Amino acid sequence: MSIAFEQVSYSYTPLSKRQKKKGETAKYALKNVSFTLEDGEFLAIAGHTGSGKSTLTQHLNGLVHPTEGRVLWNGLDMADKKVATQARGDIGLVFQYPEHQLFAASVYEDVAFGPRNLGCSEDEVELRVQSALEAVDLDYEKLRDVSPFELSGGQQRRVAFAGVLAMKPTTLVLDEPVAGLDPASRADFLKLIGSFHESGMTVVMVSHNMNDIALLADRVMVLNEGEIVWLGSPDEVFMHFDELRAIGLGVPHAQRFAKEMRELGFPLEEKLYSPESLADAIAARLKSGEQS
Amino acid sequence: MNIEAIFGRYISKDSPVHRMDPRAKLLLALLFMVMVFAAQSYFTLFVAALFTFGILAFSRITPRQAFISIAPLAFLIILTALLNIFFVQSGQVYFQLGILCISEGGLSQALFIAIRLTLLLLGMSLLTLTTTTLDITDAFEHLLRPFKRIGLPAHELSMMMGIALRFLPQFAIELRTIYRAQISRGANFKTSTKGSIQMMTSLIVPLFTSAFRHAETLSLGMDARCYHGSEGRTMLRELSYERRDAIGALYIAVGVALVIALDIVIPLLTPAIAALFGITL
């Protein structure tokens, strides 16, 4: 199910008519953003703090409406309340630090909140809770009656993910899903998110870690001060070393390493590397150097 | 609606009112309340209004800013006015439907109370618009100090007030995020009747856990900085009364005196004036 942004601009403090007449200009959190989210893709949104990433994610399920422009879900304008309500069953939005929104007395009750709101029968709710908890690698039998507040931070976040997955969305939007995690759980969560995508979900992930993005994304959108600077495949976007640096972002470690090697005169192709493929390329280059 | 624009957030300006001693402002705010409540007639209310707008002018806060800051509390004014319209019944009846009755006395009383409340809110928001919360809590502590002898924990009380004020906007922001997150999970806060208690807990429990989380971090931070209450604590800026504070006090005192005097004098004089023009009351 596609979501299309048509020249979306958003201001937290829109101007009154009088201010407009005076010629004041509003401060926009999003400026003229147009793109289409394709079915089944993994889109990463990168940008410096305050560049409008969270604002954009909240447009994706109709929580906020554009000041100018439209957001279409299957061709329907999400400014319509009914459309937005419908869309929320289909587009799961996981906020930043979602574990801060847990509230129920047991893990089961918390995860069941979404499906119950959708009006599922109790049998259906139980099925969904079980499969959602399994999808986030939590033990359903062991944890179902445990209070979510007794779990570790990482487990709490898994429960919060399950709470959204239980609504069976076809699109999953994640706002900085690995923020504040230790390196080990980070890797676990990224793998988990990768597995959601492999199971056929469309995934939108906000991150400012370029390594994570390079690892997972099909497409990368770079935001700066509310505007799309680049939107394209990771290798297209990560070409722009210096420009990315200038707006406070980096490039993946492997990419930077390759660039520095190139500048030192070591011949390497200009393309996207993962740490593994870079190691292979260097080894291959060294080997062929020895032979000649 | 922007929920962070809470009643009277500090607006930084360079004005005599901003520079006044916060203790003086706090005390004068009380005196200001006396003035507004002392006004018993439209005429003296008008005088009180003149004094209010006088302060507004001195503080360089535009009337627009002042009214915007009390706009979130407009419902209070409207509610009070409505109650007065329906519960005060005297004079000519304009409209009657069952037990609902709108009379001349009710309307007049409602308008009077609405103006009085507006002035009151304007005055109070002027205090917070021109004084940082840090200054207000400082002033609060200073004014409570004399009561320390009878065992009142002045410093602790003002510290608590400062923390509460500091976290109010924070919780407003967090509440909005939680609200949106639960909406994203299909929560329906407007029309849902079944499970509406669960809807409320889905907002309140996260809000409280967040409050406890903040409290823990805060107490840890205070311990780490060796916070030990008011004993032996010095101030970065010692408060001192200046000439402008005396002028401010004089200004409000004149206002109170004028309002009270006029209210006493006018009823006494009315028959005399009437007699002067040969009108019989």
Ligand SMILES: Nc1ncnc2c1ncn2[C@@H]1O[C@H](COP(=O)(O)OP(=O)(O)O)[C@@H](O)[C@H]1O
């Ligand atoms: N509730 C709000 N009220 C006013 N301005 C806001 C609010 N939330 C965010 N902003 C502003 O909008 C811009 C984009 O913020 P946000 O979308 O949160 O950025 P990001 O998620 O990329 O850090 C920032 O300049 C921020 O200051």
Ligand SMILES: [Mg+2]
């Ligand atoms: Mg953000």
